[in-house]
Every structure is written in C-alpha cells, then in structure tokens.
Amino acid sequence: MSQTLSAATLLAVPMAPLVGAVLAGVFGTRFGGNWIGRRLTHSLTIFGVLLAFVLSAMTLKSVVVDGARFNETLYTWMVVGNLHMEVGFLVDGLTAMMMCVVTFVSLMVHLYTVGYMEEDEGYNRFFSYISLFTFSMLMLVMSNNMLQLFFGWEAVGLVSYLLIGFWFNKPTAIFANMKAFLVNRVGDFGFILGIGLLAAYGGTLNYAETFARAAELGKLTFPGTDWMLMTVICICLFIGAMGKSAQFPLHVWLPDSMEGPTPISALIHAATMVTAGIFMVARMSPLFELSETALNFVMVIGAITALFMGFLGIIQNDIKRIVAYSTLSQLGYMTVALGASAYSVAVFHLMTHAFFKALLFLAAGSVIMGLHHNQDIRWMGGVRKYMPITWITSLLGSLALIGTPLFAGFYSKDSIIEAVHLSHLPGAGFASFAVLAGVFVTAFYSFRLYFLVFHGKERFDQNPDAHHGHGHGDHGAHAAHPHESPWVVTVPLILLAIPSVLIGFMTIGPMLYGDFFKGAIFIDLEKHEGMKILAEEFHGPVQMAVHAFTTAPFWLALAGVALSYYMYMVNPALPKAIKARCMPIYTLLENKYYLDWFNENVLARGARALGTGLWKVGDQTIIDGTLVNGSWKLVGWVSGVVRRVQTGYLYHYALAMAAGVLLLMTYFVTWPTLRELLSK
Secondary structure, three states, rough: OOEEEEEEHHHHHHHHHHHHHHHHHHOOOHOOOOOOOOHHHHHHHHHHHHHHHHHHHHHHHHHHHOOOEEEEEEEEEEEOOOOEEEEEEEEEEHHHHHHHHHHHHHHHHHHHHHHHOOOOOOOHHHHHHHHHHHHHHHHHHOOOOOHHHHHHHHHHHHHHHHHOOOOOOHHHHHHHHHHHHHHHHHHHHHHHHHHHHHHHHHOOOOHHHHHHHHHHHHEEEEOOOOOOOHHHHHHHHHHHHHHHHHOOOOHHHHHHHHOOOHHHHHHHHHHHHHHHHHHHHHHHHHHHOOOHHHHHHHHHHHHHHHHHHEEEEEHHHHHHHHHHHHHHHHHHHHHHHHHHHOOHHHHHHHHHHHHHHHHHHHHHOOOOOOOOOEEEHHHHHOHHHHHHHHHHHHHHHHHHHOOOOOHHHHHHHHHHHHHHOOOOOHHHHHHHHHHHHHHHHHHHHHHHHHHHHHHHOOOOOHHHOOOOOOOEEEEEOOOOOOOOHEEEEEHHHHHHHHHHHHHHHHHHHHHHHOOOOOOOOOOOOOOOOOHHHHHHHHHOOHHHHHHOOOOHHHHHHHHHHHHHHHHHHHHHHHHHHHHHHHHHHHHHHOHHHHHHHHHHHHHHHHHHHHHHHHHHHHHHHHHHHHHHHHHHHHHHHHHHHHHHOOOOHHHHHHHHHHHHHHHHHHHHHHHHHHHHHHHH
C-alpha cells in the first residue's frame, strides 16, 4: 500500500458526523419543521459516526502496518504577510490513535443515547449536538496547524456549553454551562497568547515549521525580562490545557457539568473535551522539552489535581459526581506524566482511561435509569441481582480504574508512577508522593461507590426524594425495584468493557517502547532519561503484571478496596463516627476547598467592582464628564467670550488696535530695561 493517505478519505472522517449533525439539527427540530422523525435522526447521526470510526480504523491500520503518514494543507483561508492561515491535516500515530478513540467512544455514546434519552423532548437536538461535538474534536486532533487547533478547541467548548445546559429550563444547568464557558475563557486567554507568541517569533502557525524553528526560539528571551521565551510560550499554552483538561485551579467547571444528561458526561469526560489539553501538550512536546521550568510547572499542577481532587471524590454521594472527580484525578495523572517528559505514557493513559471512564459513566447512567432517576448512592444497595450486566461491567471498569494488574488502567497508571519516580525535576518528589497516595484514594472512593450501589442492603425504597424529579429532565422518580436497562444501553457497556480489560495488555509494547509515536512525540533523552530506563526494564506485559504484586501501588490499591469494604459493608457506623470527629476536614472537602466561594465572592465580585469603578469613574466621570462634556463646555465658554468681543462696531476694533499697539510699545520699551535691572 502507498505510504501516503488519501486526503478525501481523511476529510470524510470529520465531515460524516458534521453532515449528521446538520441534518438532525435542521430537519429534526422545530427550526426545520421536524421534517425527519426520531428514528431517522438517530440513524443518520449513528451512521455518520460509524463511518468516521471505520475510516479512522482503516487509517490507524495504514499508519501502524504500512507506516503511512499525511501532512498537507487542504485549504488556504488567508495570507497575511508571511503568515499563512490554513486548514490541513497531520496524521501520524498520535493522531490516528486519537481518531479511533474519539469515534469509538462517540459511537458507543450515540447508541446508548437511543435508550437513555428515549423519553426526552429534545431527542433530535441532543443527537445533533453530540455529532457536532465529535466533528469538533476530530478537527482538533487532525489539525496540522495552530489556527485549526484553536478552531477545534473553541468548537468543543461551545458545544459543551450547549450540552451541559441541554435542559435549559433547569437553573442549575444554566449556571453550570455558564460556569464551564467562563472558566474555559480564562484558560483560552492564556492559550491564544501562547499561539500569538509562536506566530510572532516563529512566523508560522504550521506545526512542522514551528518545530523546525524550536531550537532557535529556545535561545531567545522574553522582551524586557531574563525569562526564556519558550518558558513563557509553554506556560501560556499549558494554561489553555488547564482550562480544557480541568487542572487545578481551573477545574471547578467539570463537576458541575454533571447537570447535563449522562451520555454527554461520558463524551466530555472520556475521549473528547477534557483530553484535548493532554493531546495538545503531547503534540507540542518539541517545545516543552526546551523548558524544564515549564515541565516542572506542568508536573506540580498535575500532582495537585491528581491527589486533592481524589479527596473530594471520597465525600460525594451523587453517583455521577464521584465519577467526575475520578476524571479530575486521572487527568492529573496524565498531566504529571507530561511534566515528567513521559508524553507517550500520558497519551497511553488517555487512551485506556477513555474506555473505562466512558464505561463507568454509562454504567452510572444505566443505574440511574434502573433506579428511576435516583442518583444518590445512599439510597441504592443490592442492585447487583437486578442489573447483572450493569453490575459486571461496572466492576470491570472499577478494576481498570484502580490499576488492577492485567487490566488496561494498570499498564498506563503504573507506567506514570514509574516515570515520575525517575524524573529529576524539582517537583518530582511531591509528584511521586501524590500519584502514589492517589492510588489508595482512587481505590477507596471507587469501591465505596461500587459497594454502596451493588452490594449490601437494598435502600432504594427509603429514598426521601423518591417521588420528586431527580436529575433527568422533568421525569419523576418512583420508589420501585431496579430493572436492567434495554439492549441499546447494555451493548455499549459490554463493548466498552472489552477494551477496558484488554487494550493495555495488547498495546503497551508498541505504544510506549516501540515506534508507534515515532515522529509525533519528541523527548530529549539526554536530559530526561525516564522513558529510556523504563524501556530497559520492560520485559513484556505479563512480566510487568506479575511484578506488580510486589510493588507499593498494588498493595495501596488493595488497602483502599479493603478499607472501603470494611467501612461500608462490615462497619457502616464507622464513616459517621469519622465524619463527626473530623468535621472541619469534612466541611473543607464539602465546600471543595472553598474555591467556588473564592471565585464567586472574591474574583467575580472584585471583577464586578472593578468594572463598576471603571464605568462610573473612568467612563462617566473622566471620559463623558471631563473629556466629552468638558470639551464642549470649554468650547462653549470660549465662544461665548469671543462672541462678546466681536461687536461689529468700527470704533471698538480701532480701540482694540490702539490698545494692542500701546501694549507692544510698552513691552519693547520697558522689557530691556527690566532685564538689565534683573541681571544686576
């Protein structure tokens, strides 16, 4: 087969979901007269995403087996001087893997949505949104330049705003989507500054051209300072990733995004929006390798997120929010790996995490459906016997999440821990502690959820909110026994459970220690030798799994599972006793470290006070009152004075002329004498 890929085939990958989104959004809604019904709407959008997945899988095969690559411009939008603004695709191992993950998870979410949103009035609109989301993410990962990257970046942000606020009659949903939009604007401001600096100093937006000039840019300093220009650029780019990939302190939007329907929680948190920042930093690895300061910053931020967001998952009772905080913590792990220059490990964890996290979210949605839209795990229990498929797939997803040997999450998570341990950056000590402690925390809150939902006494008939709508539009809830979800819900769970178990075992060799990411990810092995050492110590996935039983992460995970079993199955009074004795800590966690309070009462009110001050003092008083109104008043006063002088009488003008001549004569006669006297 040819070593190049077809541009038409690659273009069809993002265009197929876009066509489905447009058809569903126009002809399947009141905007287009509801011309097509529900069945045709979901058929068109599912077919579009299925086609994109098949083409992505074919592309991955060509990239891996035949070594095919593609890096071409498809359309030139604008040329400003030497700066070319273009639409083009770059397809290598990194891109092909992301294309397959995005389209496969999106396909599972589309199938799942048929059952989950069956009773919702916005059924067609929802399918349009999630297909548009898929198109946006594909444009982001396939881009070969920063303009298209930024387009996809903003597009996924926009569609996430629409999806989080999908139930626009719920005030909490509207607050959540506005919060997500505003927090991401903060990160995107840094992101566009980084892109602007690269365009200004590199003279191009194209990846390959920028990377070719990276060494030259690495020698420059930021004007007016002794900072390395590359450090400033990389930190600005990473601030964008902090917003999109929900890193501390720009993580606050993600837990609230649970106000949207469960399928978009899986789509946003698994393979699309939140992984965009991780993908971007990995793609920009030739730049980040030039600044250890930026890498250290990335590592510390990731370590804080990995550990402290995990703590918040311990005290949550909403099933979706527990999984959401798990996502935050796992994104922290990926970010720590980026900081340790283990970009391939970060992307590997991105891939494995996409499958088991999508599985956990969709399983949570299945439980919510089976329990008539109850989301509080305190009023569940014993669901295992009523929902066997949801139970077993949830267990597999949880085992993958905590890093059980042979499961997908084990290979990526343990590789991150090892890579951080081998790093020589100043923040590596704290990061190593954070990711190790995070293993115990993750196991504890994951199996706390698992035991409270699927085992123990049945508590769903004790729910005080059983006869009130809870979390799914305007549907009411009922105190009734759970029931297994329909096949359109359980089939995606099974299909996601398979890679959650097997994908790590199958791909760790080529992805981490082979040539899978050759040409896509760059590591300076002289400065950052962690991946080189890991490659020397790797002797296959089986040996790695066997060795894991003697390592700290395995025993920490086992301890977390055992403690959660004891506290919630054997001695359920213990959590209440601990809560009573540690109320200050519980209050701190319940208020999410008071970051929301700080944002709303300090930043937001401060910004509003500043804006009001600028409006009243700057705009009304200085600009309107002094410059605008003051200038016309001054002109009016001067004109009034001048008007009185211009009388029209000849003798007045003659008198003025005589007075002027007298003044001039007096000046020229007296001034020399006065100056002489003053000089003496």
